[in-house]
Amino acid sequence: MVTPLPIVRDLLPEQYALVATQALYFVIAFLAITFLGRAVFSPLVARLLDRRDLDEHAKRPLLKLTNAVVYFVAISAAFGFAGFTGFLQSLATIAAAGTLAVGFALQDVIKNFVAGVFIYTDRPFKIGDWIEWDDNSGIVEDISLRVTRVRTFDNELLTVPNSTLTDGVLKNPVAKEKLRLQFLFGIGYDDDIDQATEIIVDEAEAHDEIMDDPGVTVRLTELGDSFVGLKSRFWIDDPSRSDFVKTRSEYVQSVKERFDEAGIDIPYPIRTLDGEVEISGSPSVDHLE
Numbered sequence: 001m002v003t004p005l006p007i008v009r010d011l012l013p014e015q016y017a018l019v020a021t022q023a024l025y026f027v028i029a030f031l032a033i034t035f036l037g038r039a040v041f042s043p044l045v046a047r048l049l050d051r052r053d054l055d056e057h058a059k060r061p062l063l064k065l066t067n068a069v070v071y072f073v074a075i076s077a078a079f080g081f082a083g084f085t086g087f088l089q090s091l092a093t094i095a096a097a098g099t100l101a102v103g104f105a106l107q108d109v110i111k112n113f114v115a116g117v118f119i120y121t122d123r124p125f126k127i128g129d130w131i132e133w134d135d136n137s138g139i140v141e142d143i144s145l146r147v148t149r150v151r152t153f154d155n156e157l158l159t160v161p162n163s164t165l166t167d168g169v170l171k172n173p174v175a176k177e178k179l180r181l182q183f184l185f186g187i188g189y190d191d192d193i194d195q196a197t198e199i200i201v202d203e204a205e206a207h208d209e210i211m212d213d214p215g216v217t218v219r220l221t222e223l224g225d226s227f228v229g230l231k232s233r234f235w236i237d238d239p240s241r242s243d244f245v246k247t248r249s250e251y252v253q254s255v256k257e258r259f260d261e262a263g264i265d266i267p268y269p270i271r272t273l274d275g276e277v278e279i280s281g282s283p284s285v286d287h288l289e
Contacts, residue, residue: 026082030074037070061145062120108161109146115162116145124165125172130240132171133164178211179239181248185255186227188265193220196230196264203254204234209247211235226267 045066049059120143125131129140131150138150138158148165150158173179187196197218204216214235222229232255236247259266 022082026078029081030078033074033077034070037074038067041070042066062117108163112146112162115166116143116147118166119143119148119162120145124170125175129172130174131165132173133168136160173244174239178235178237179244180233180235181244182231182233183248183252184222185230185232185259186224186266187230187259188226188267189228191228191264193228193230195262196259199258199262199264200230200232200255203251203258204232207247207251207254209236209243210251211237 042063046059046063049062119125125140127140127143131137131140136150136152136158138152138156140148141151141157142149146162148160148162150160152158185196185200187193200218201216204210205212210216211234216232216234218230218232220228221231234251236243256266
């Protein structure tokens, strides 16, 4: 039970002394708890975020959320310290009812907010990464607590709800320091497999952007209707999508040119149609190709 301070009782009438004392207690408690939270709790959270090597854009909203928690705790504790327990209980009841109503109305927003927190903490991708999900792909330009903005390779800006990226399967080809690529080369059935394999390996080893360790591997993986499939698997260092497209294009072109020099064909499908065509006034034509 809060009693009026003697100095306040001397300065104010009795009916105002208690209210003034409670207001003074509220201000003192609020300032003290706020100072303590901003001086101790907020820096502690900031150090924890630094240990996780979060980007600056990711730390900013989390620190704002931490400060909001500090202010909420300071207000709640100050009401209790000042003796406004009845008001605090009424406020808690109203806040609970309001939270329930807002929760139903903004459940999608809250879902995306929680997903944004998971993106910040789990770090499945960061700004500048090339990501793929569903039938979409692009470069991450911005990450907020509600949405992630992705620039497609056609220069379109996609605003993606964070829950879309956390609820499904997301592919990040550049998450690691190196990336394995593969390409299927088709040669004719009459061509020399060993010679074609040697050309594929030589051109990979000669390319500056293709890693020597681990080295390129070539395996016969397919016997198609019109070709023999040799799949080349090779690695590039510090990948980005531009490096990936450029490196693979240059590599495939150099192999194609060497195949041409060696007389190795890259066959195209040939379809043979067998049947009979009836032409009025003419004999039938069998085995039309």
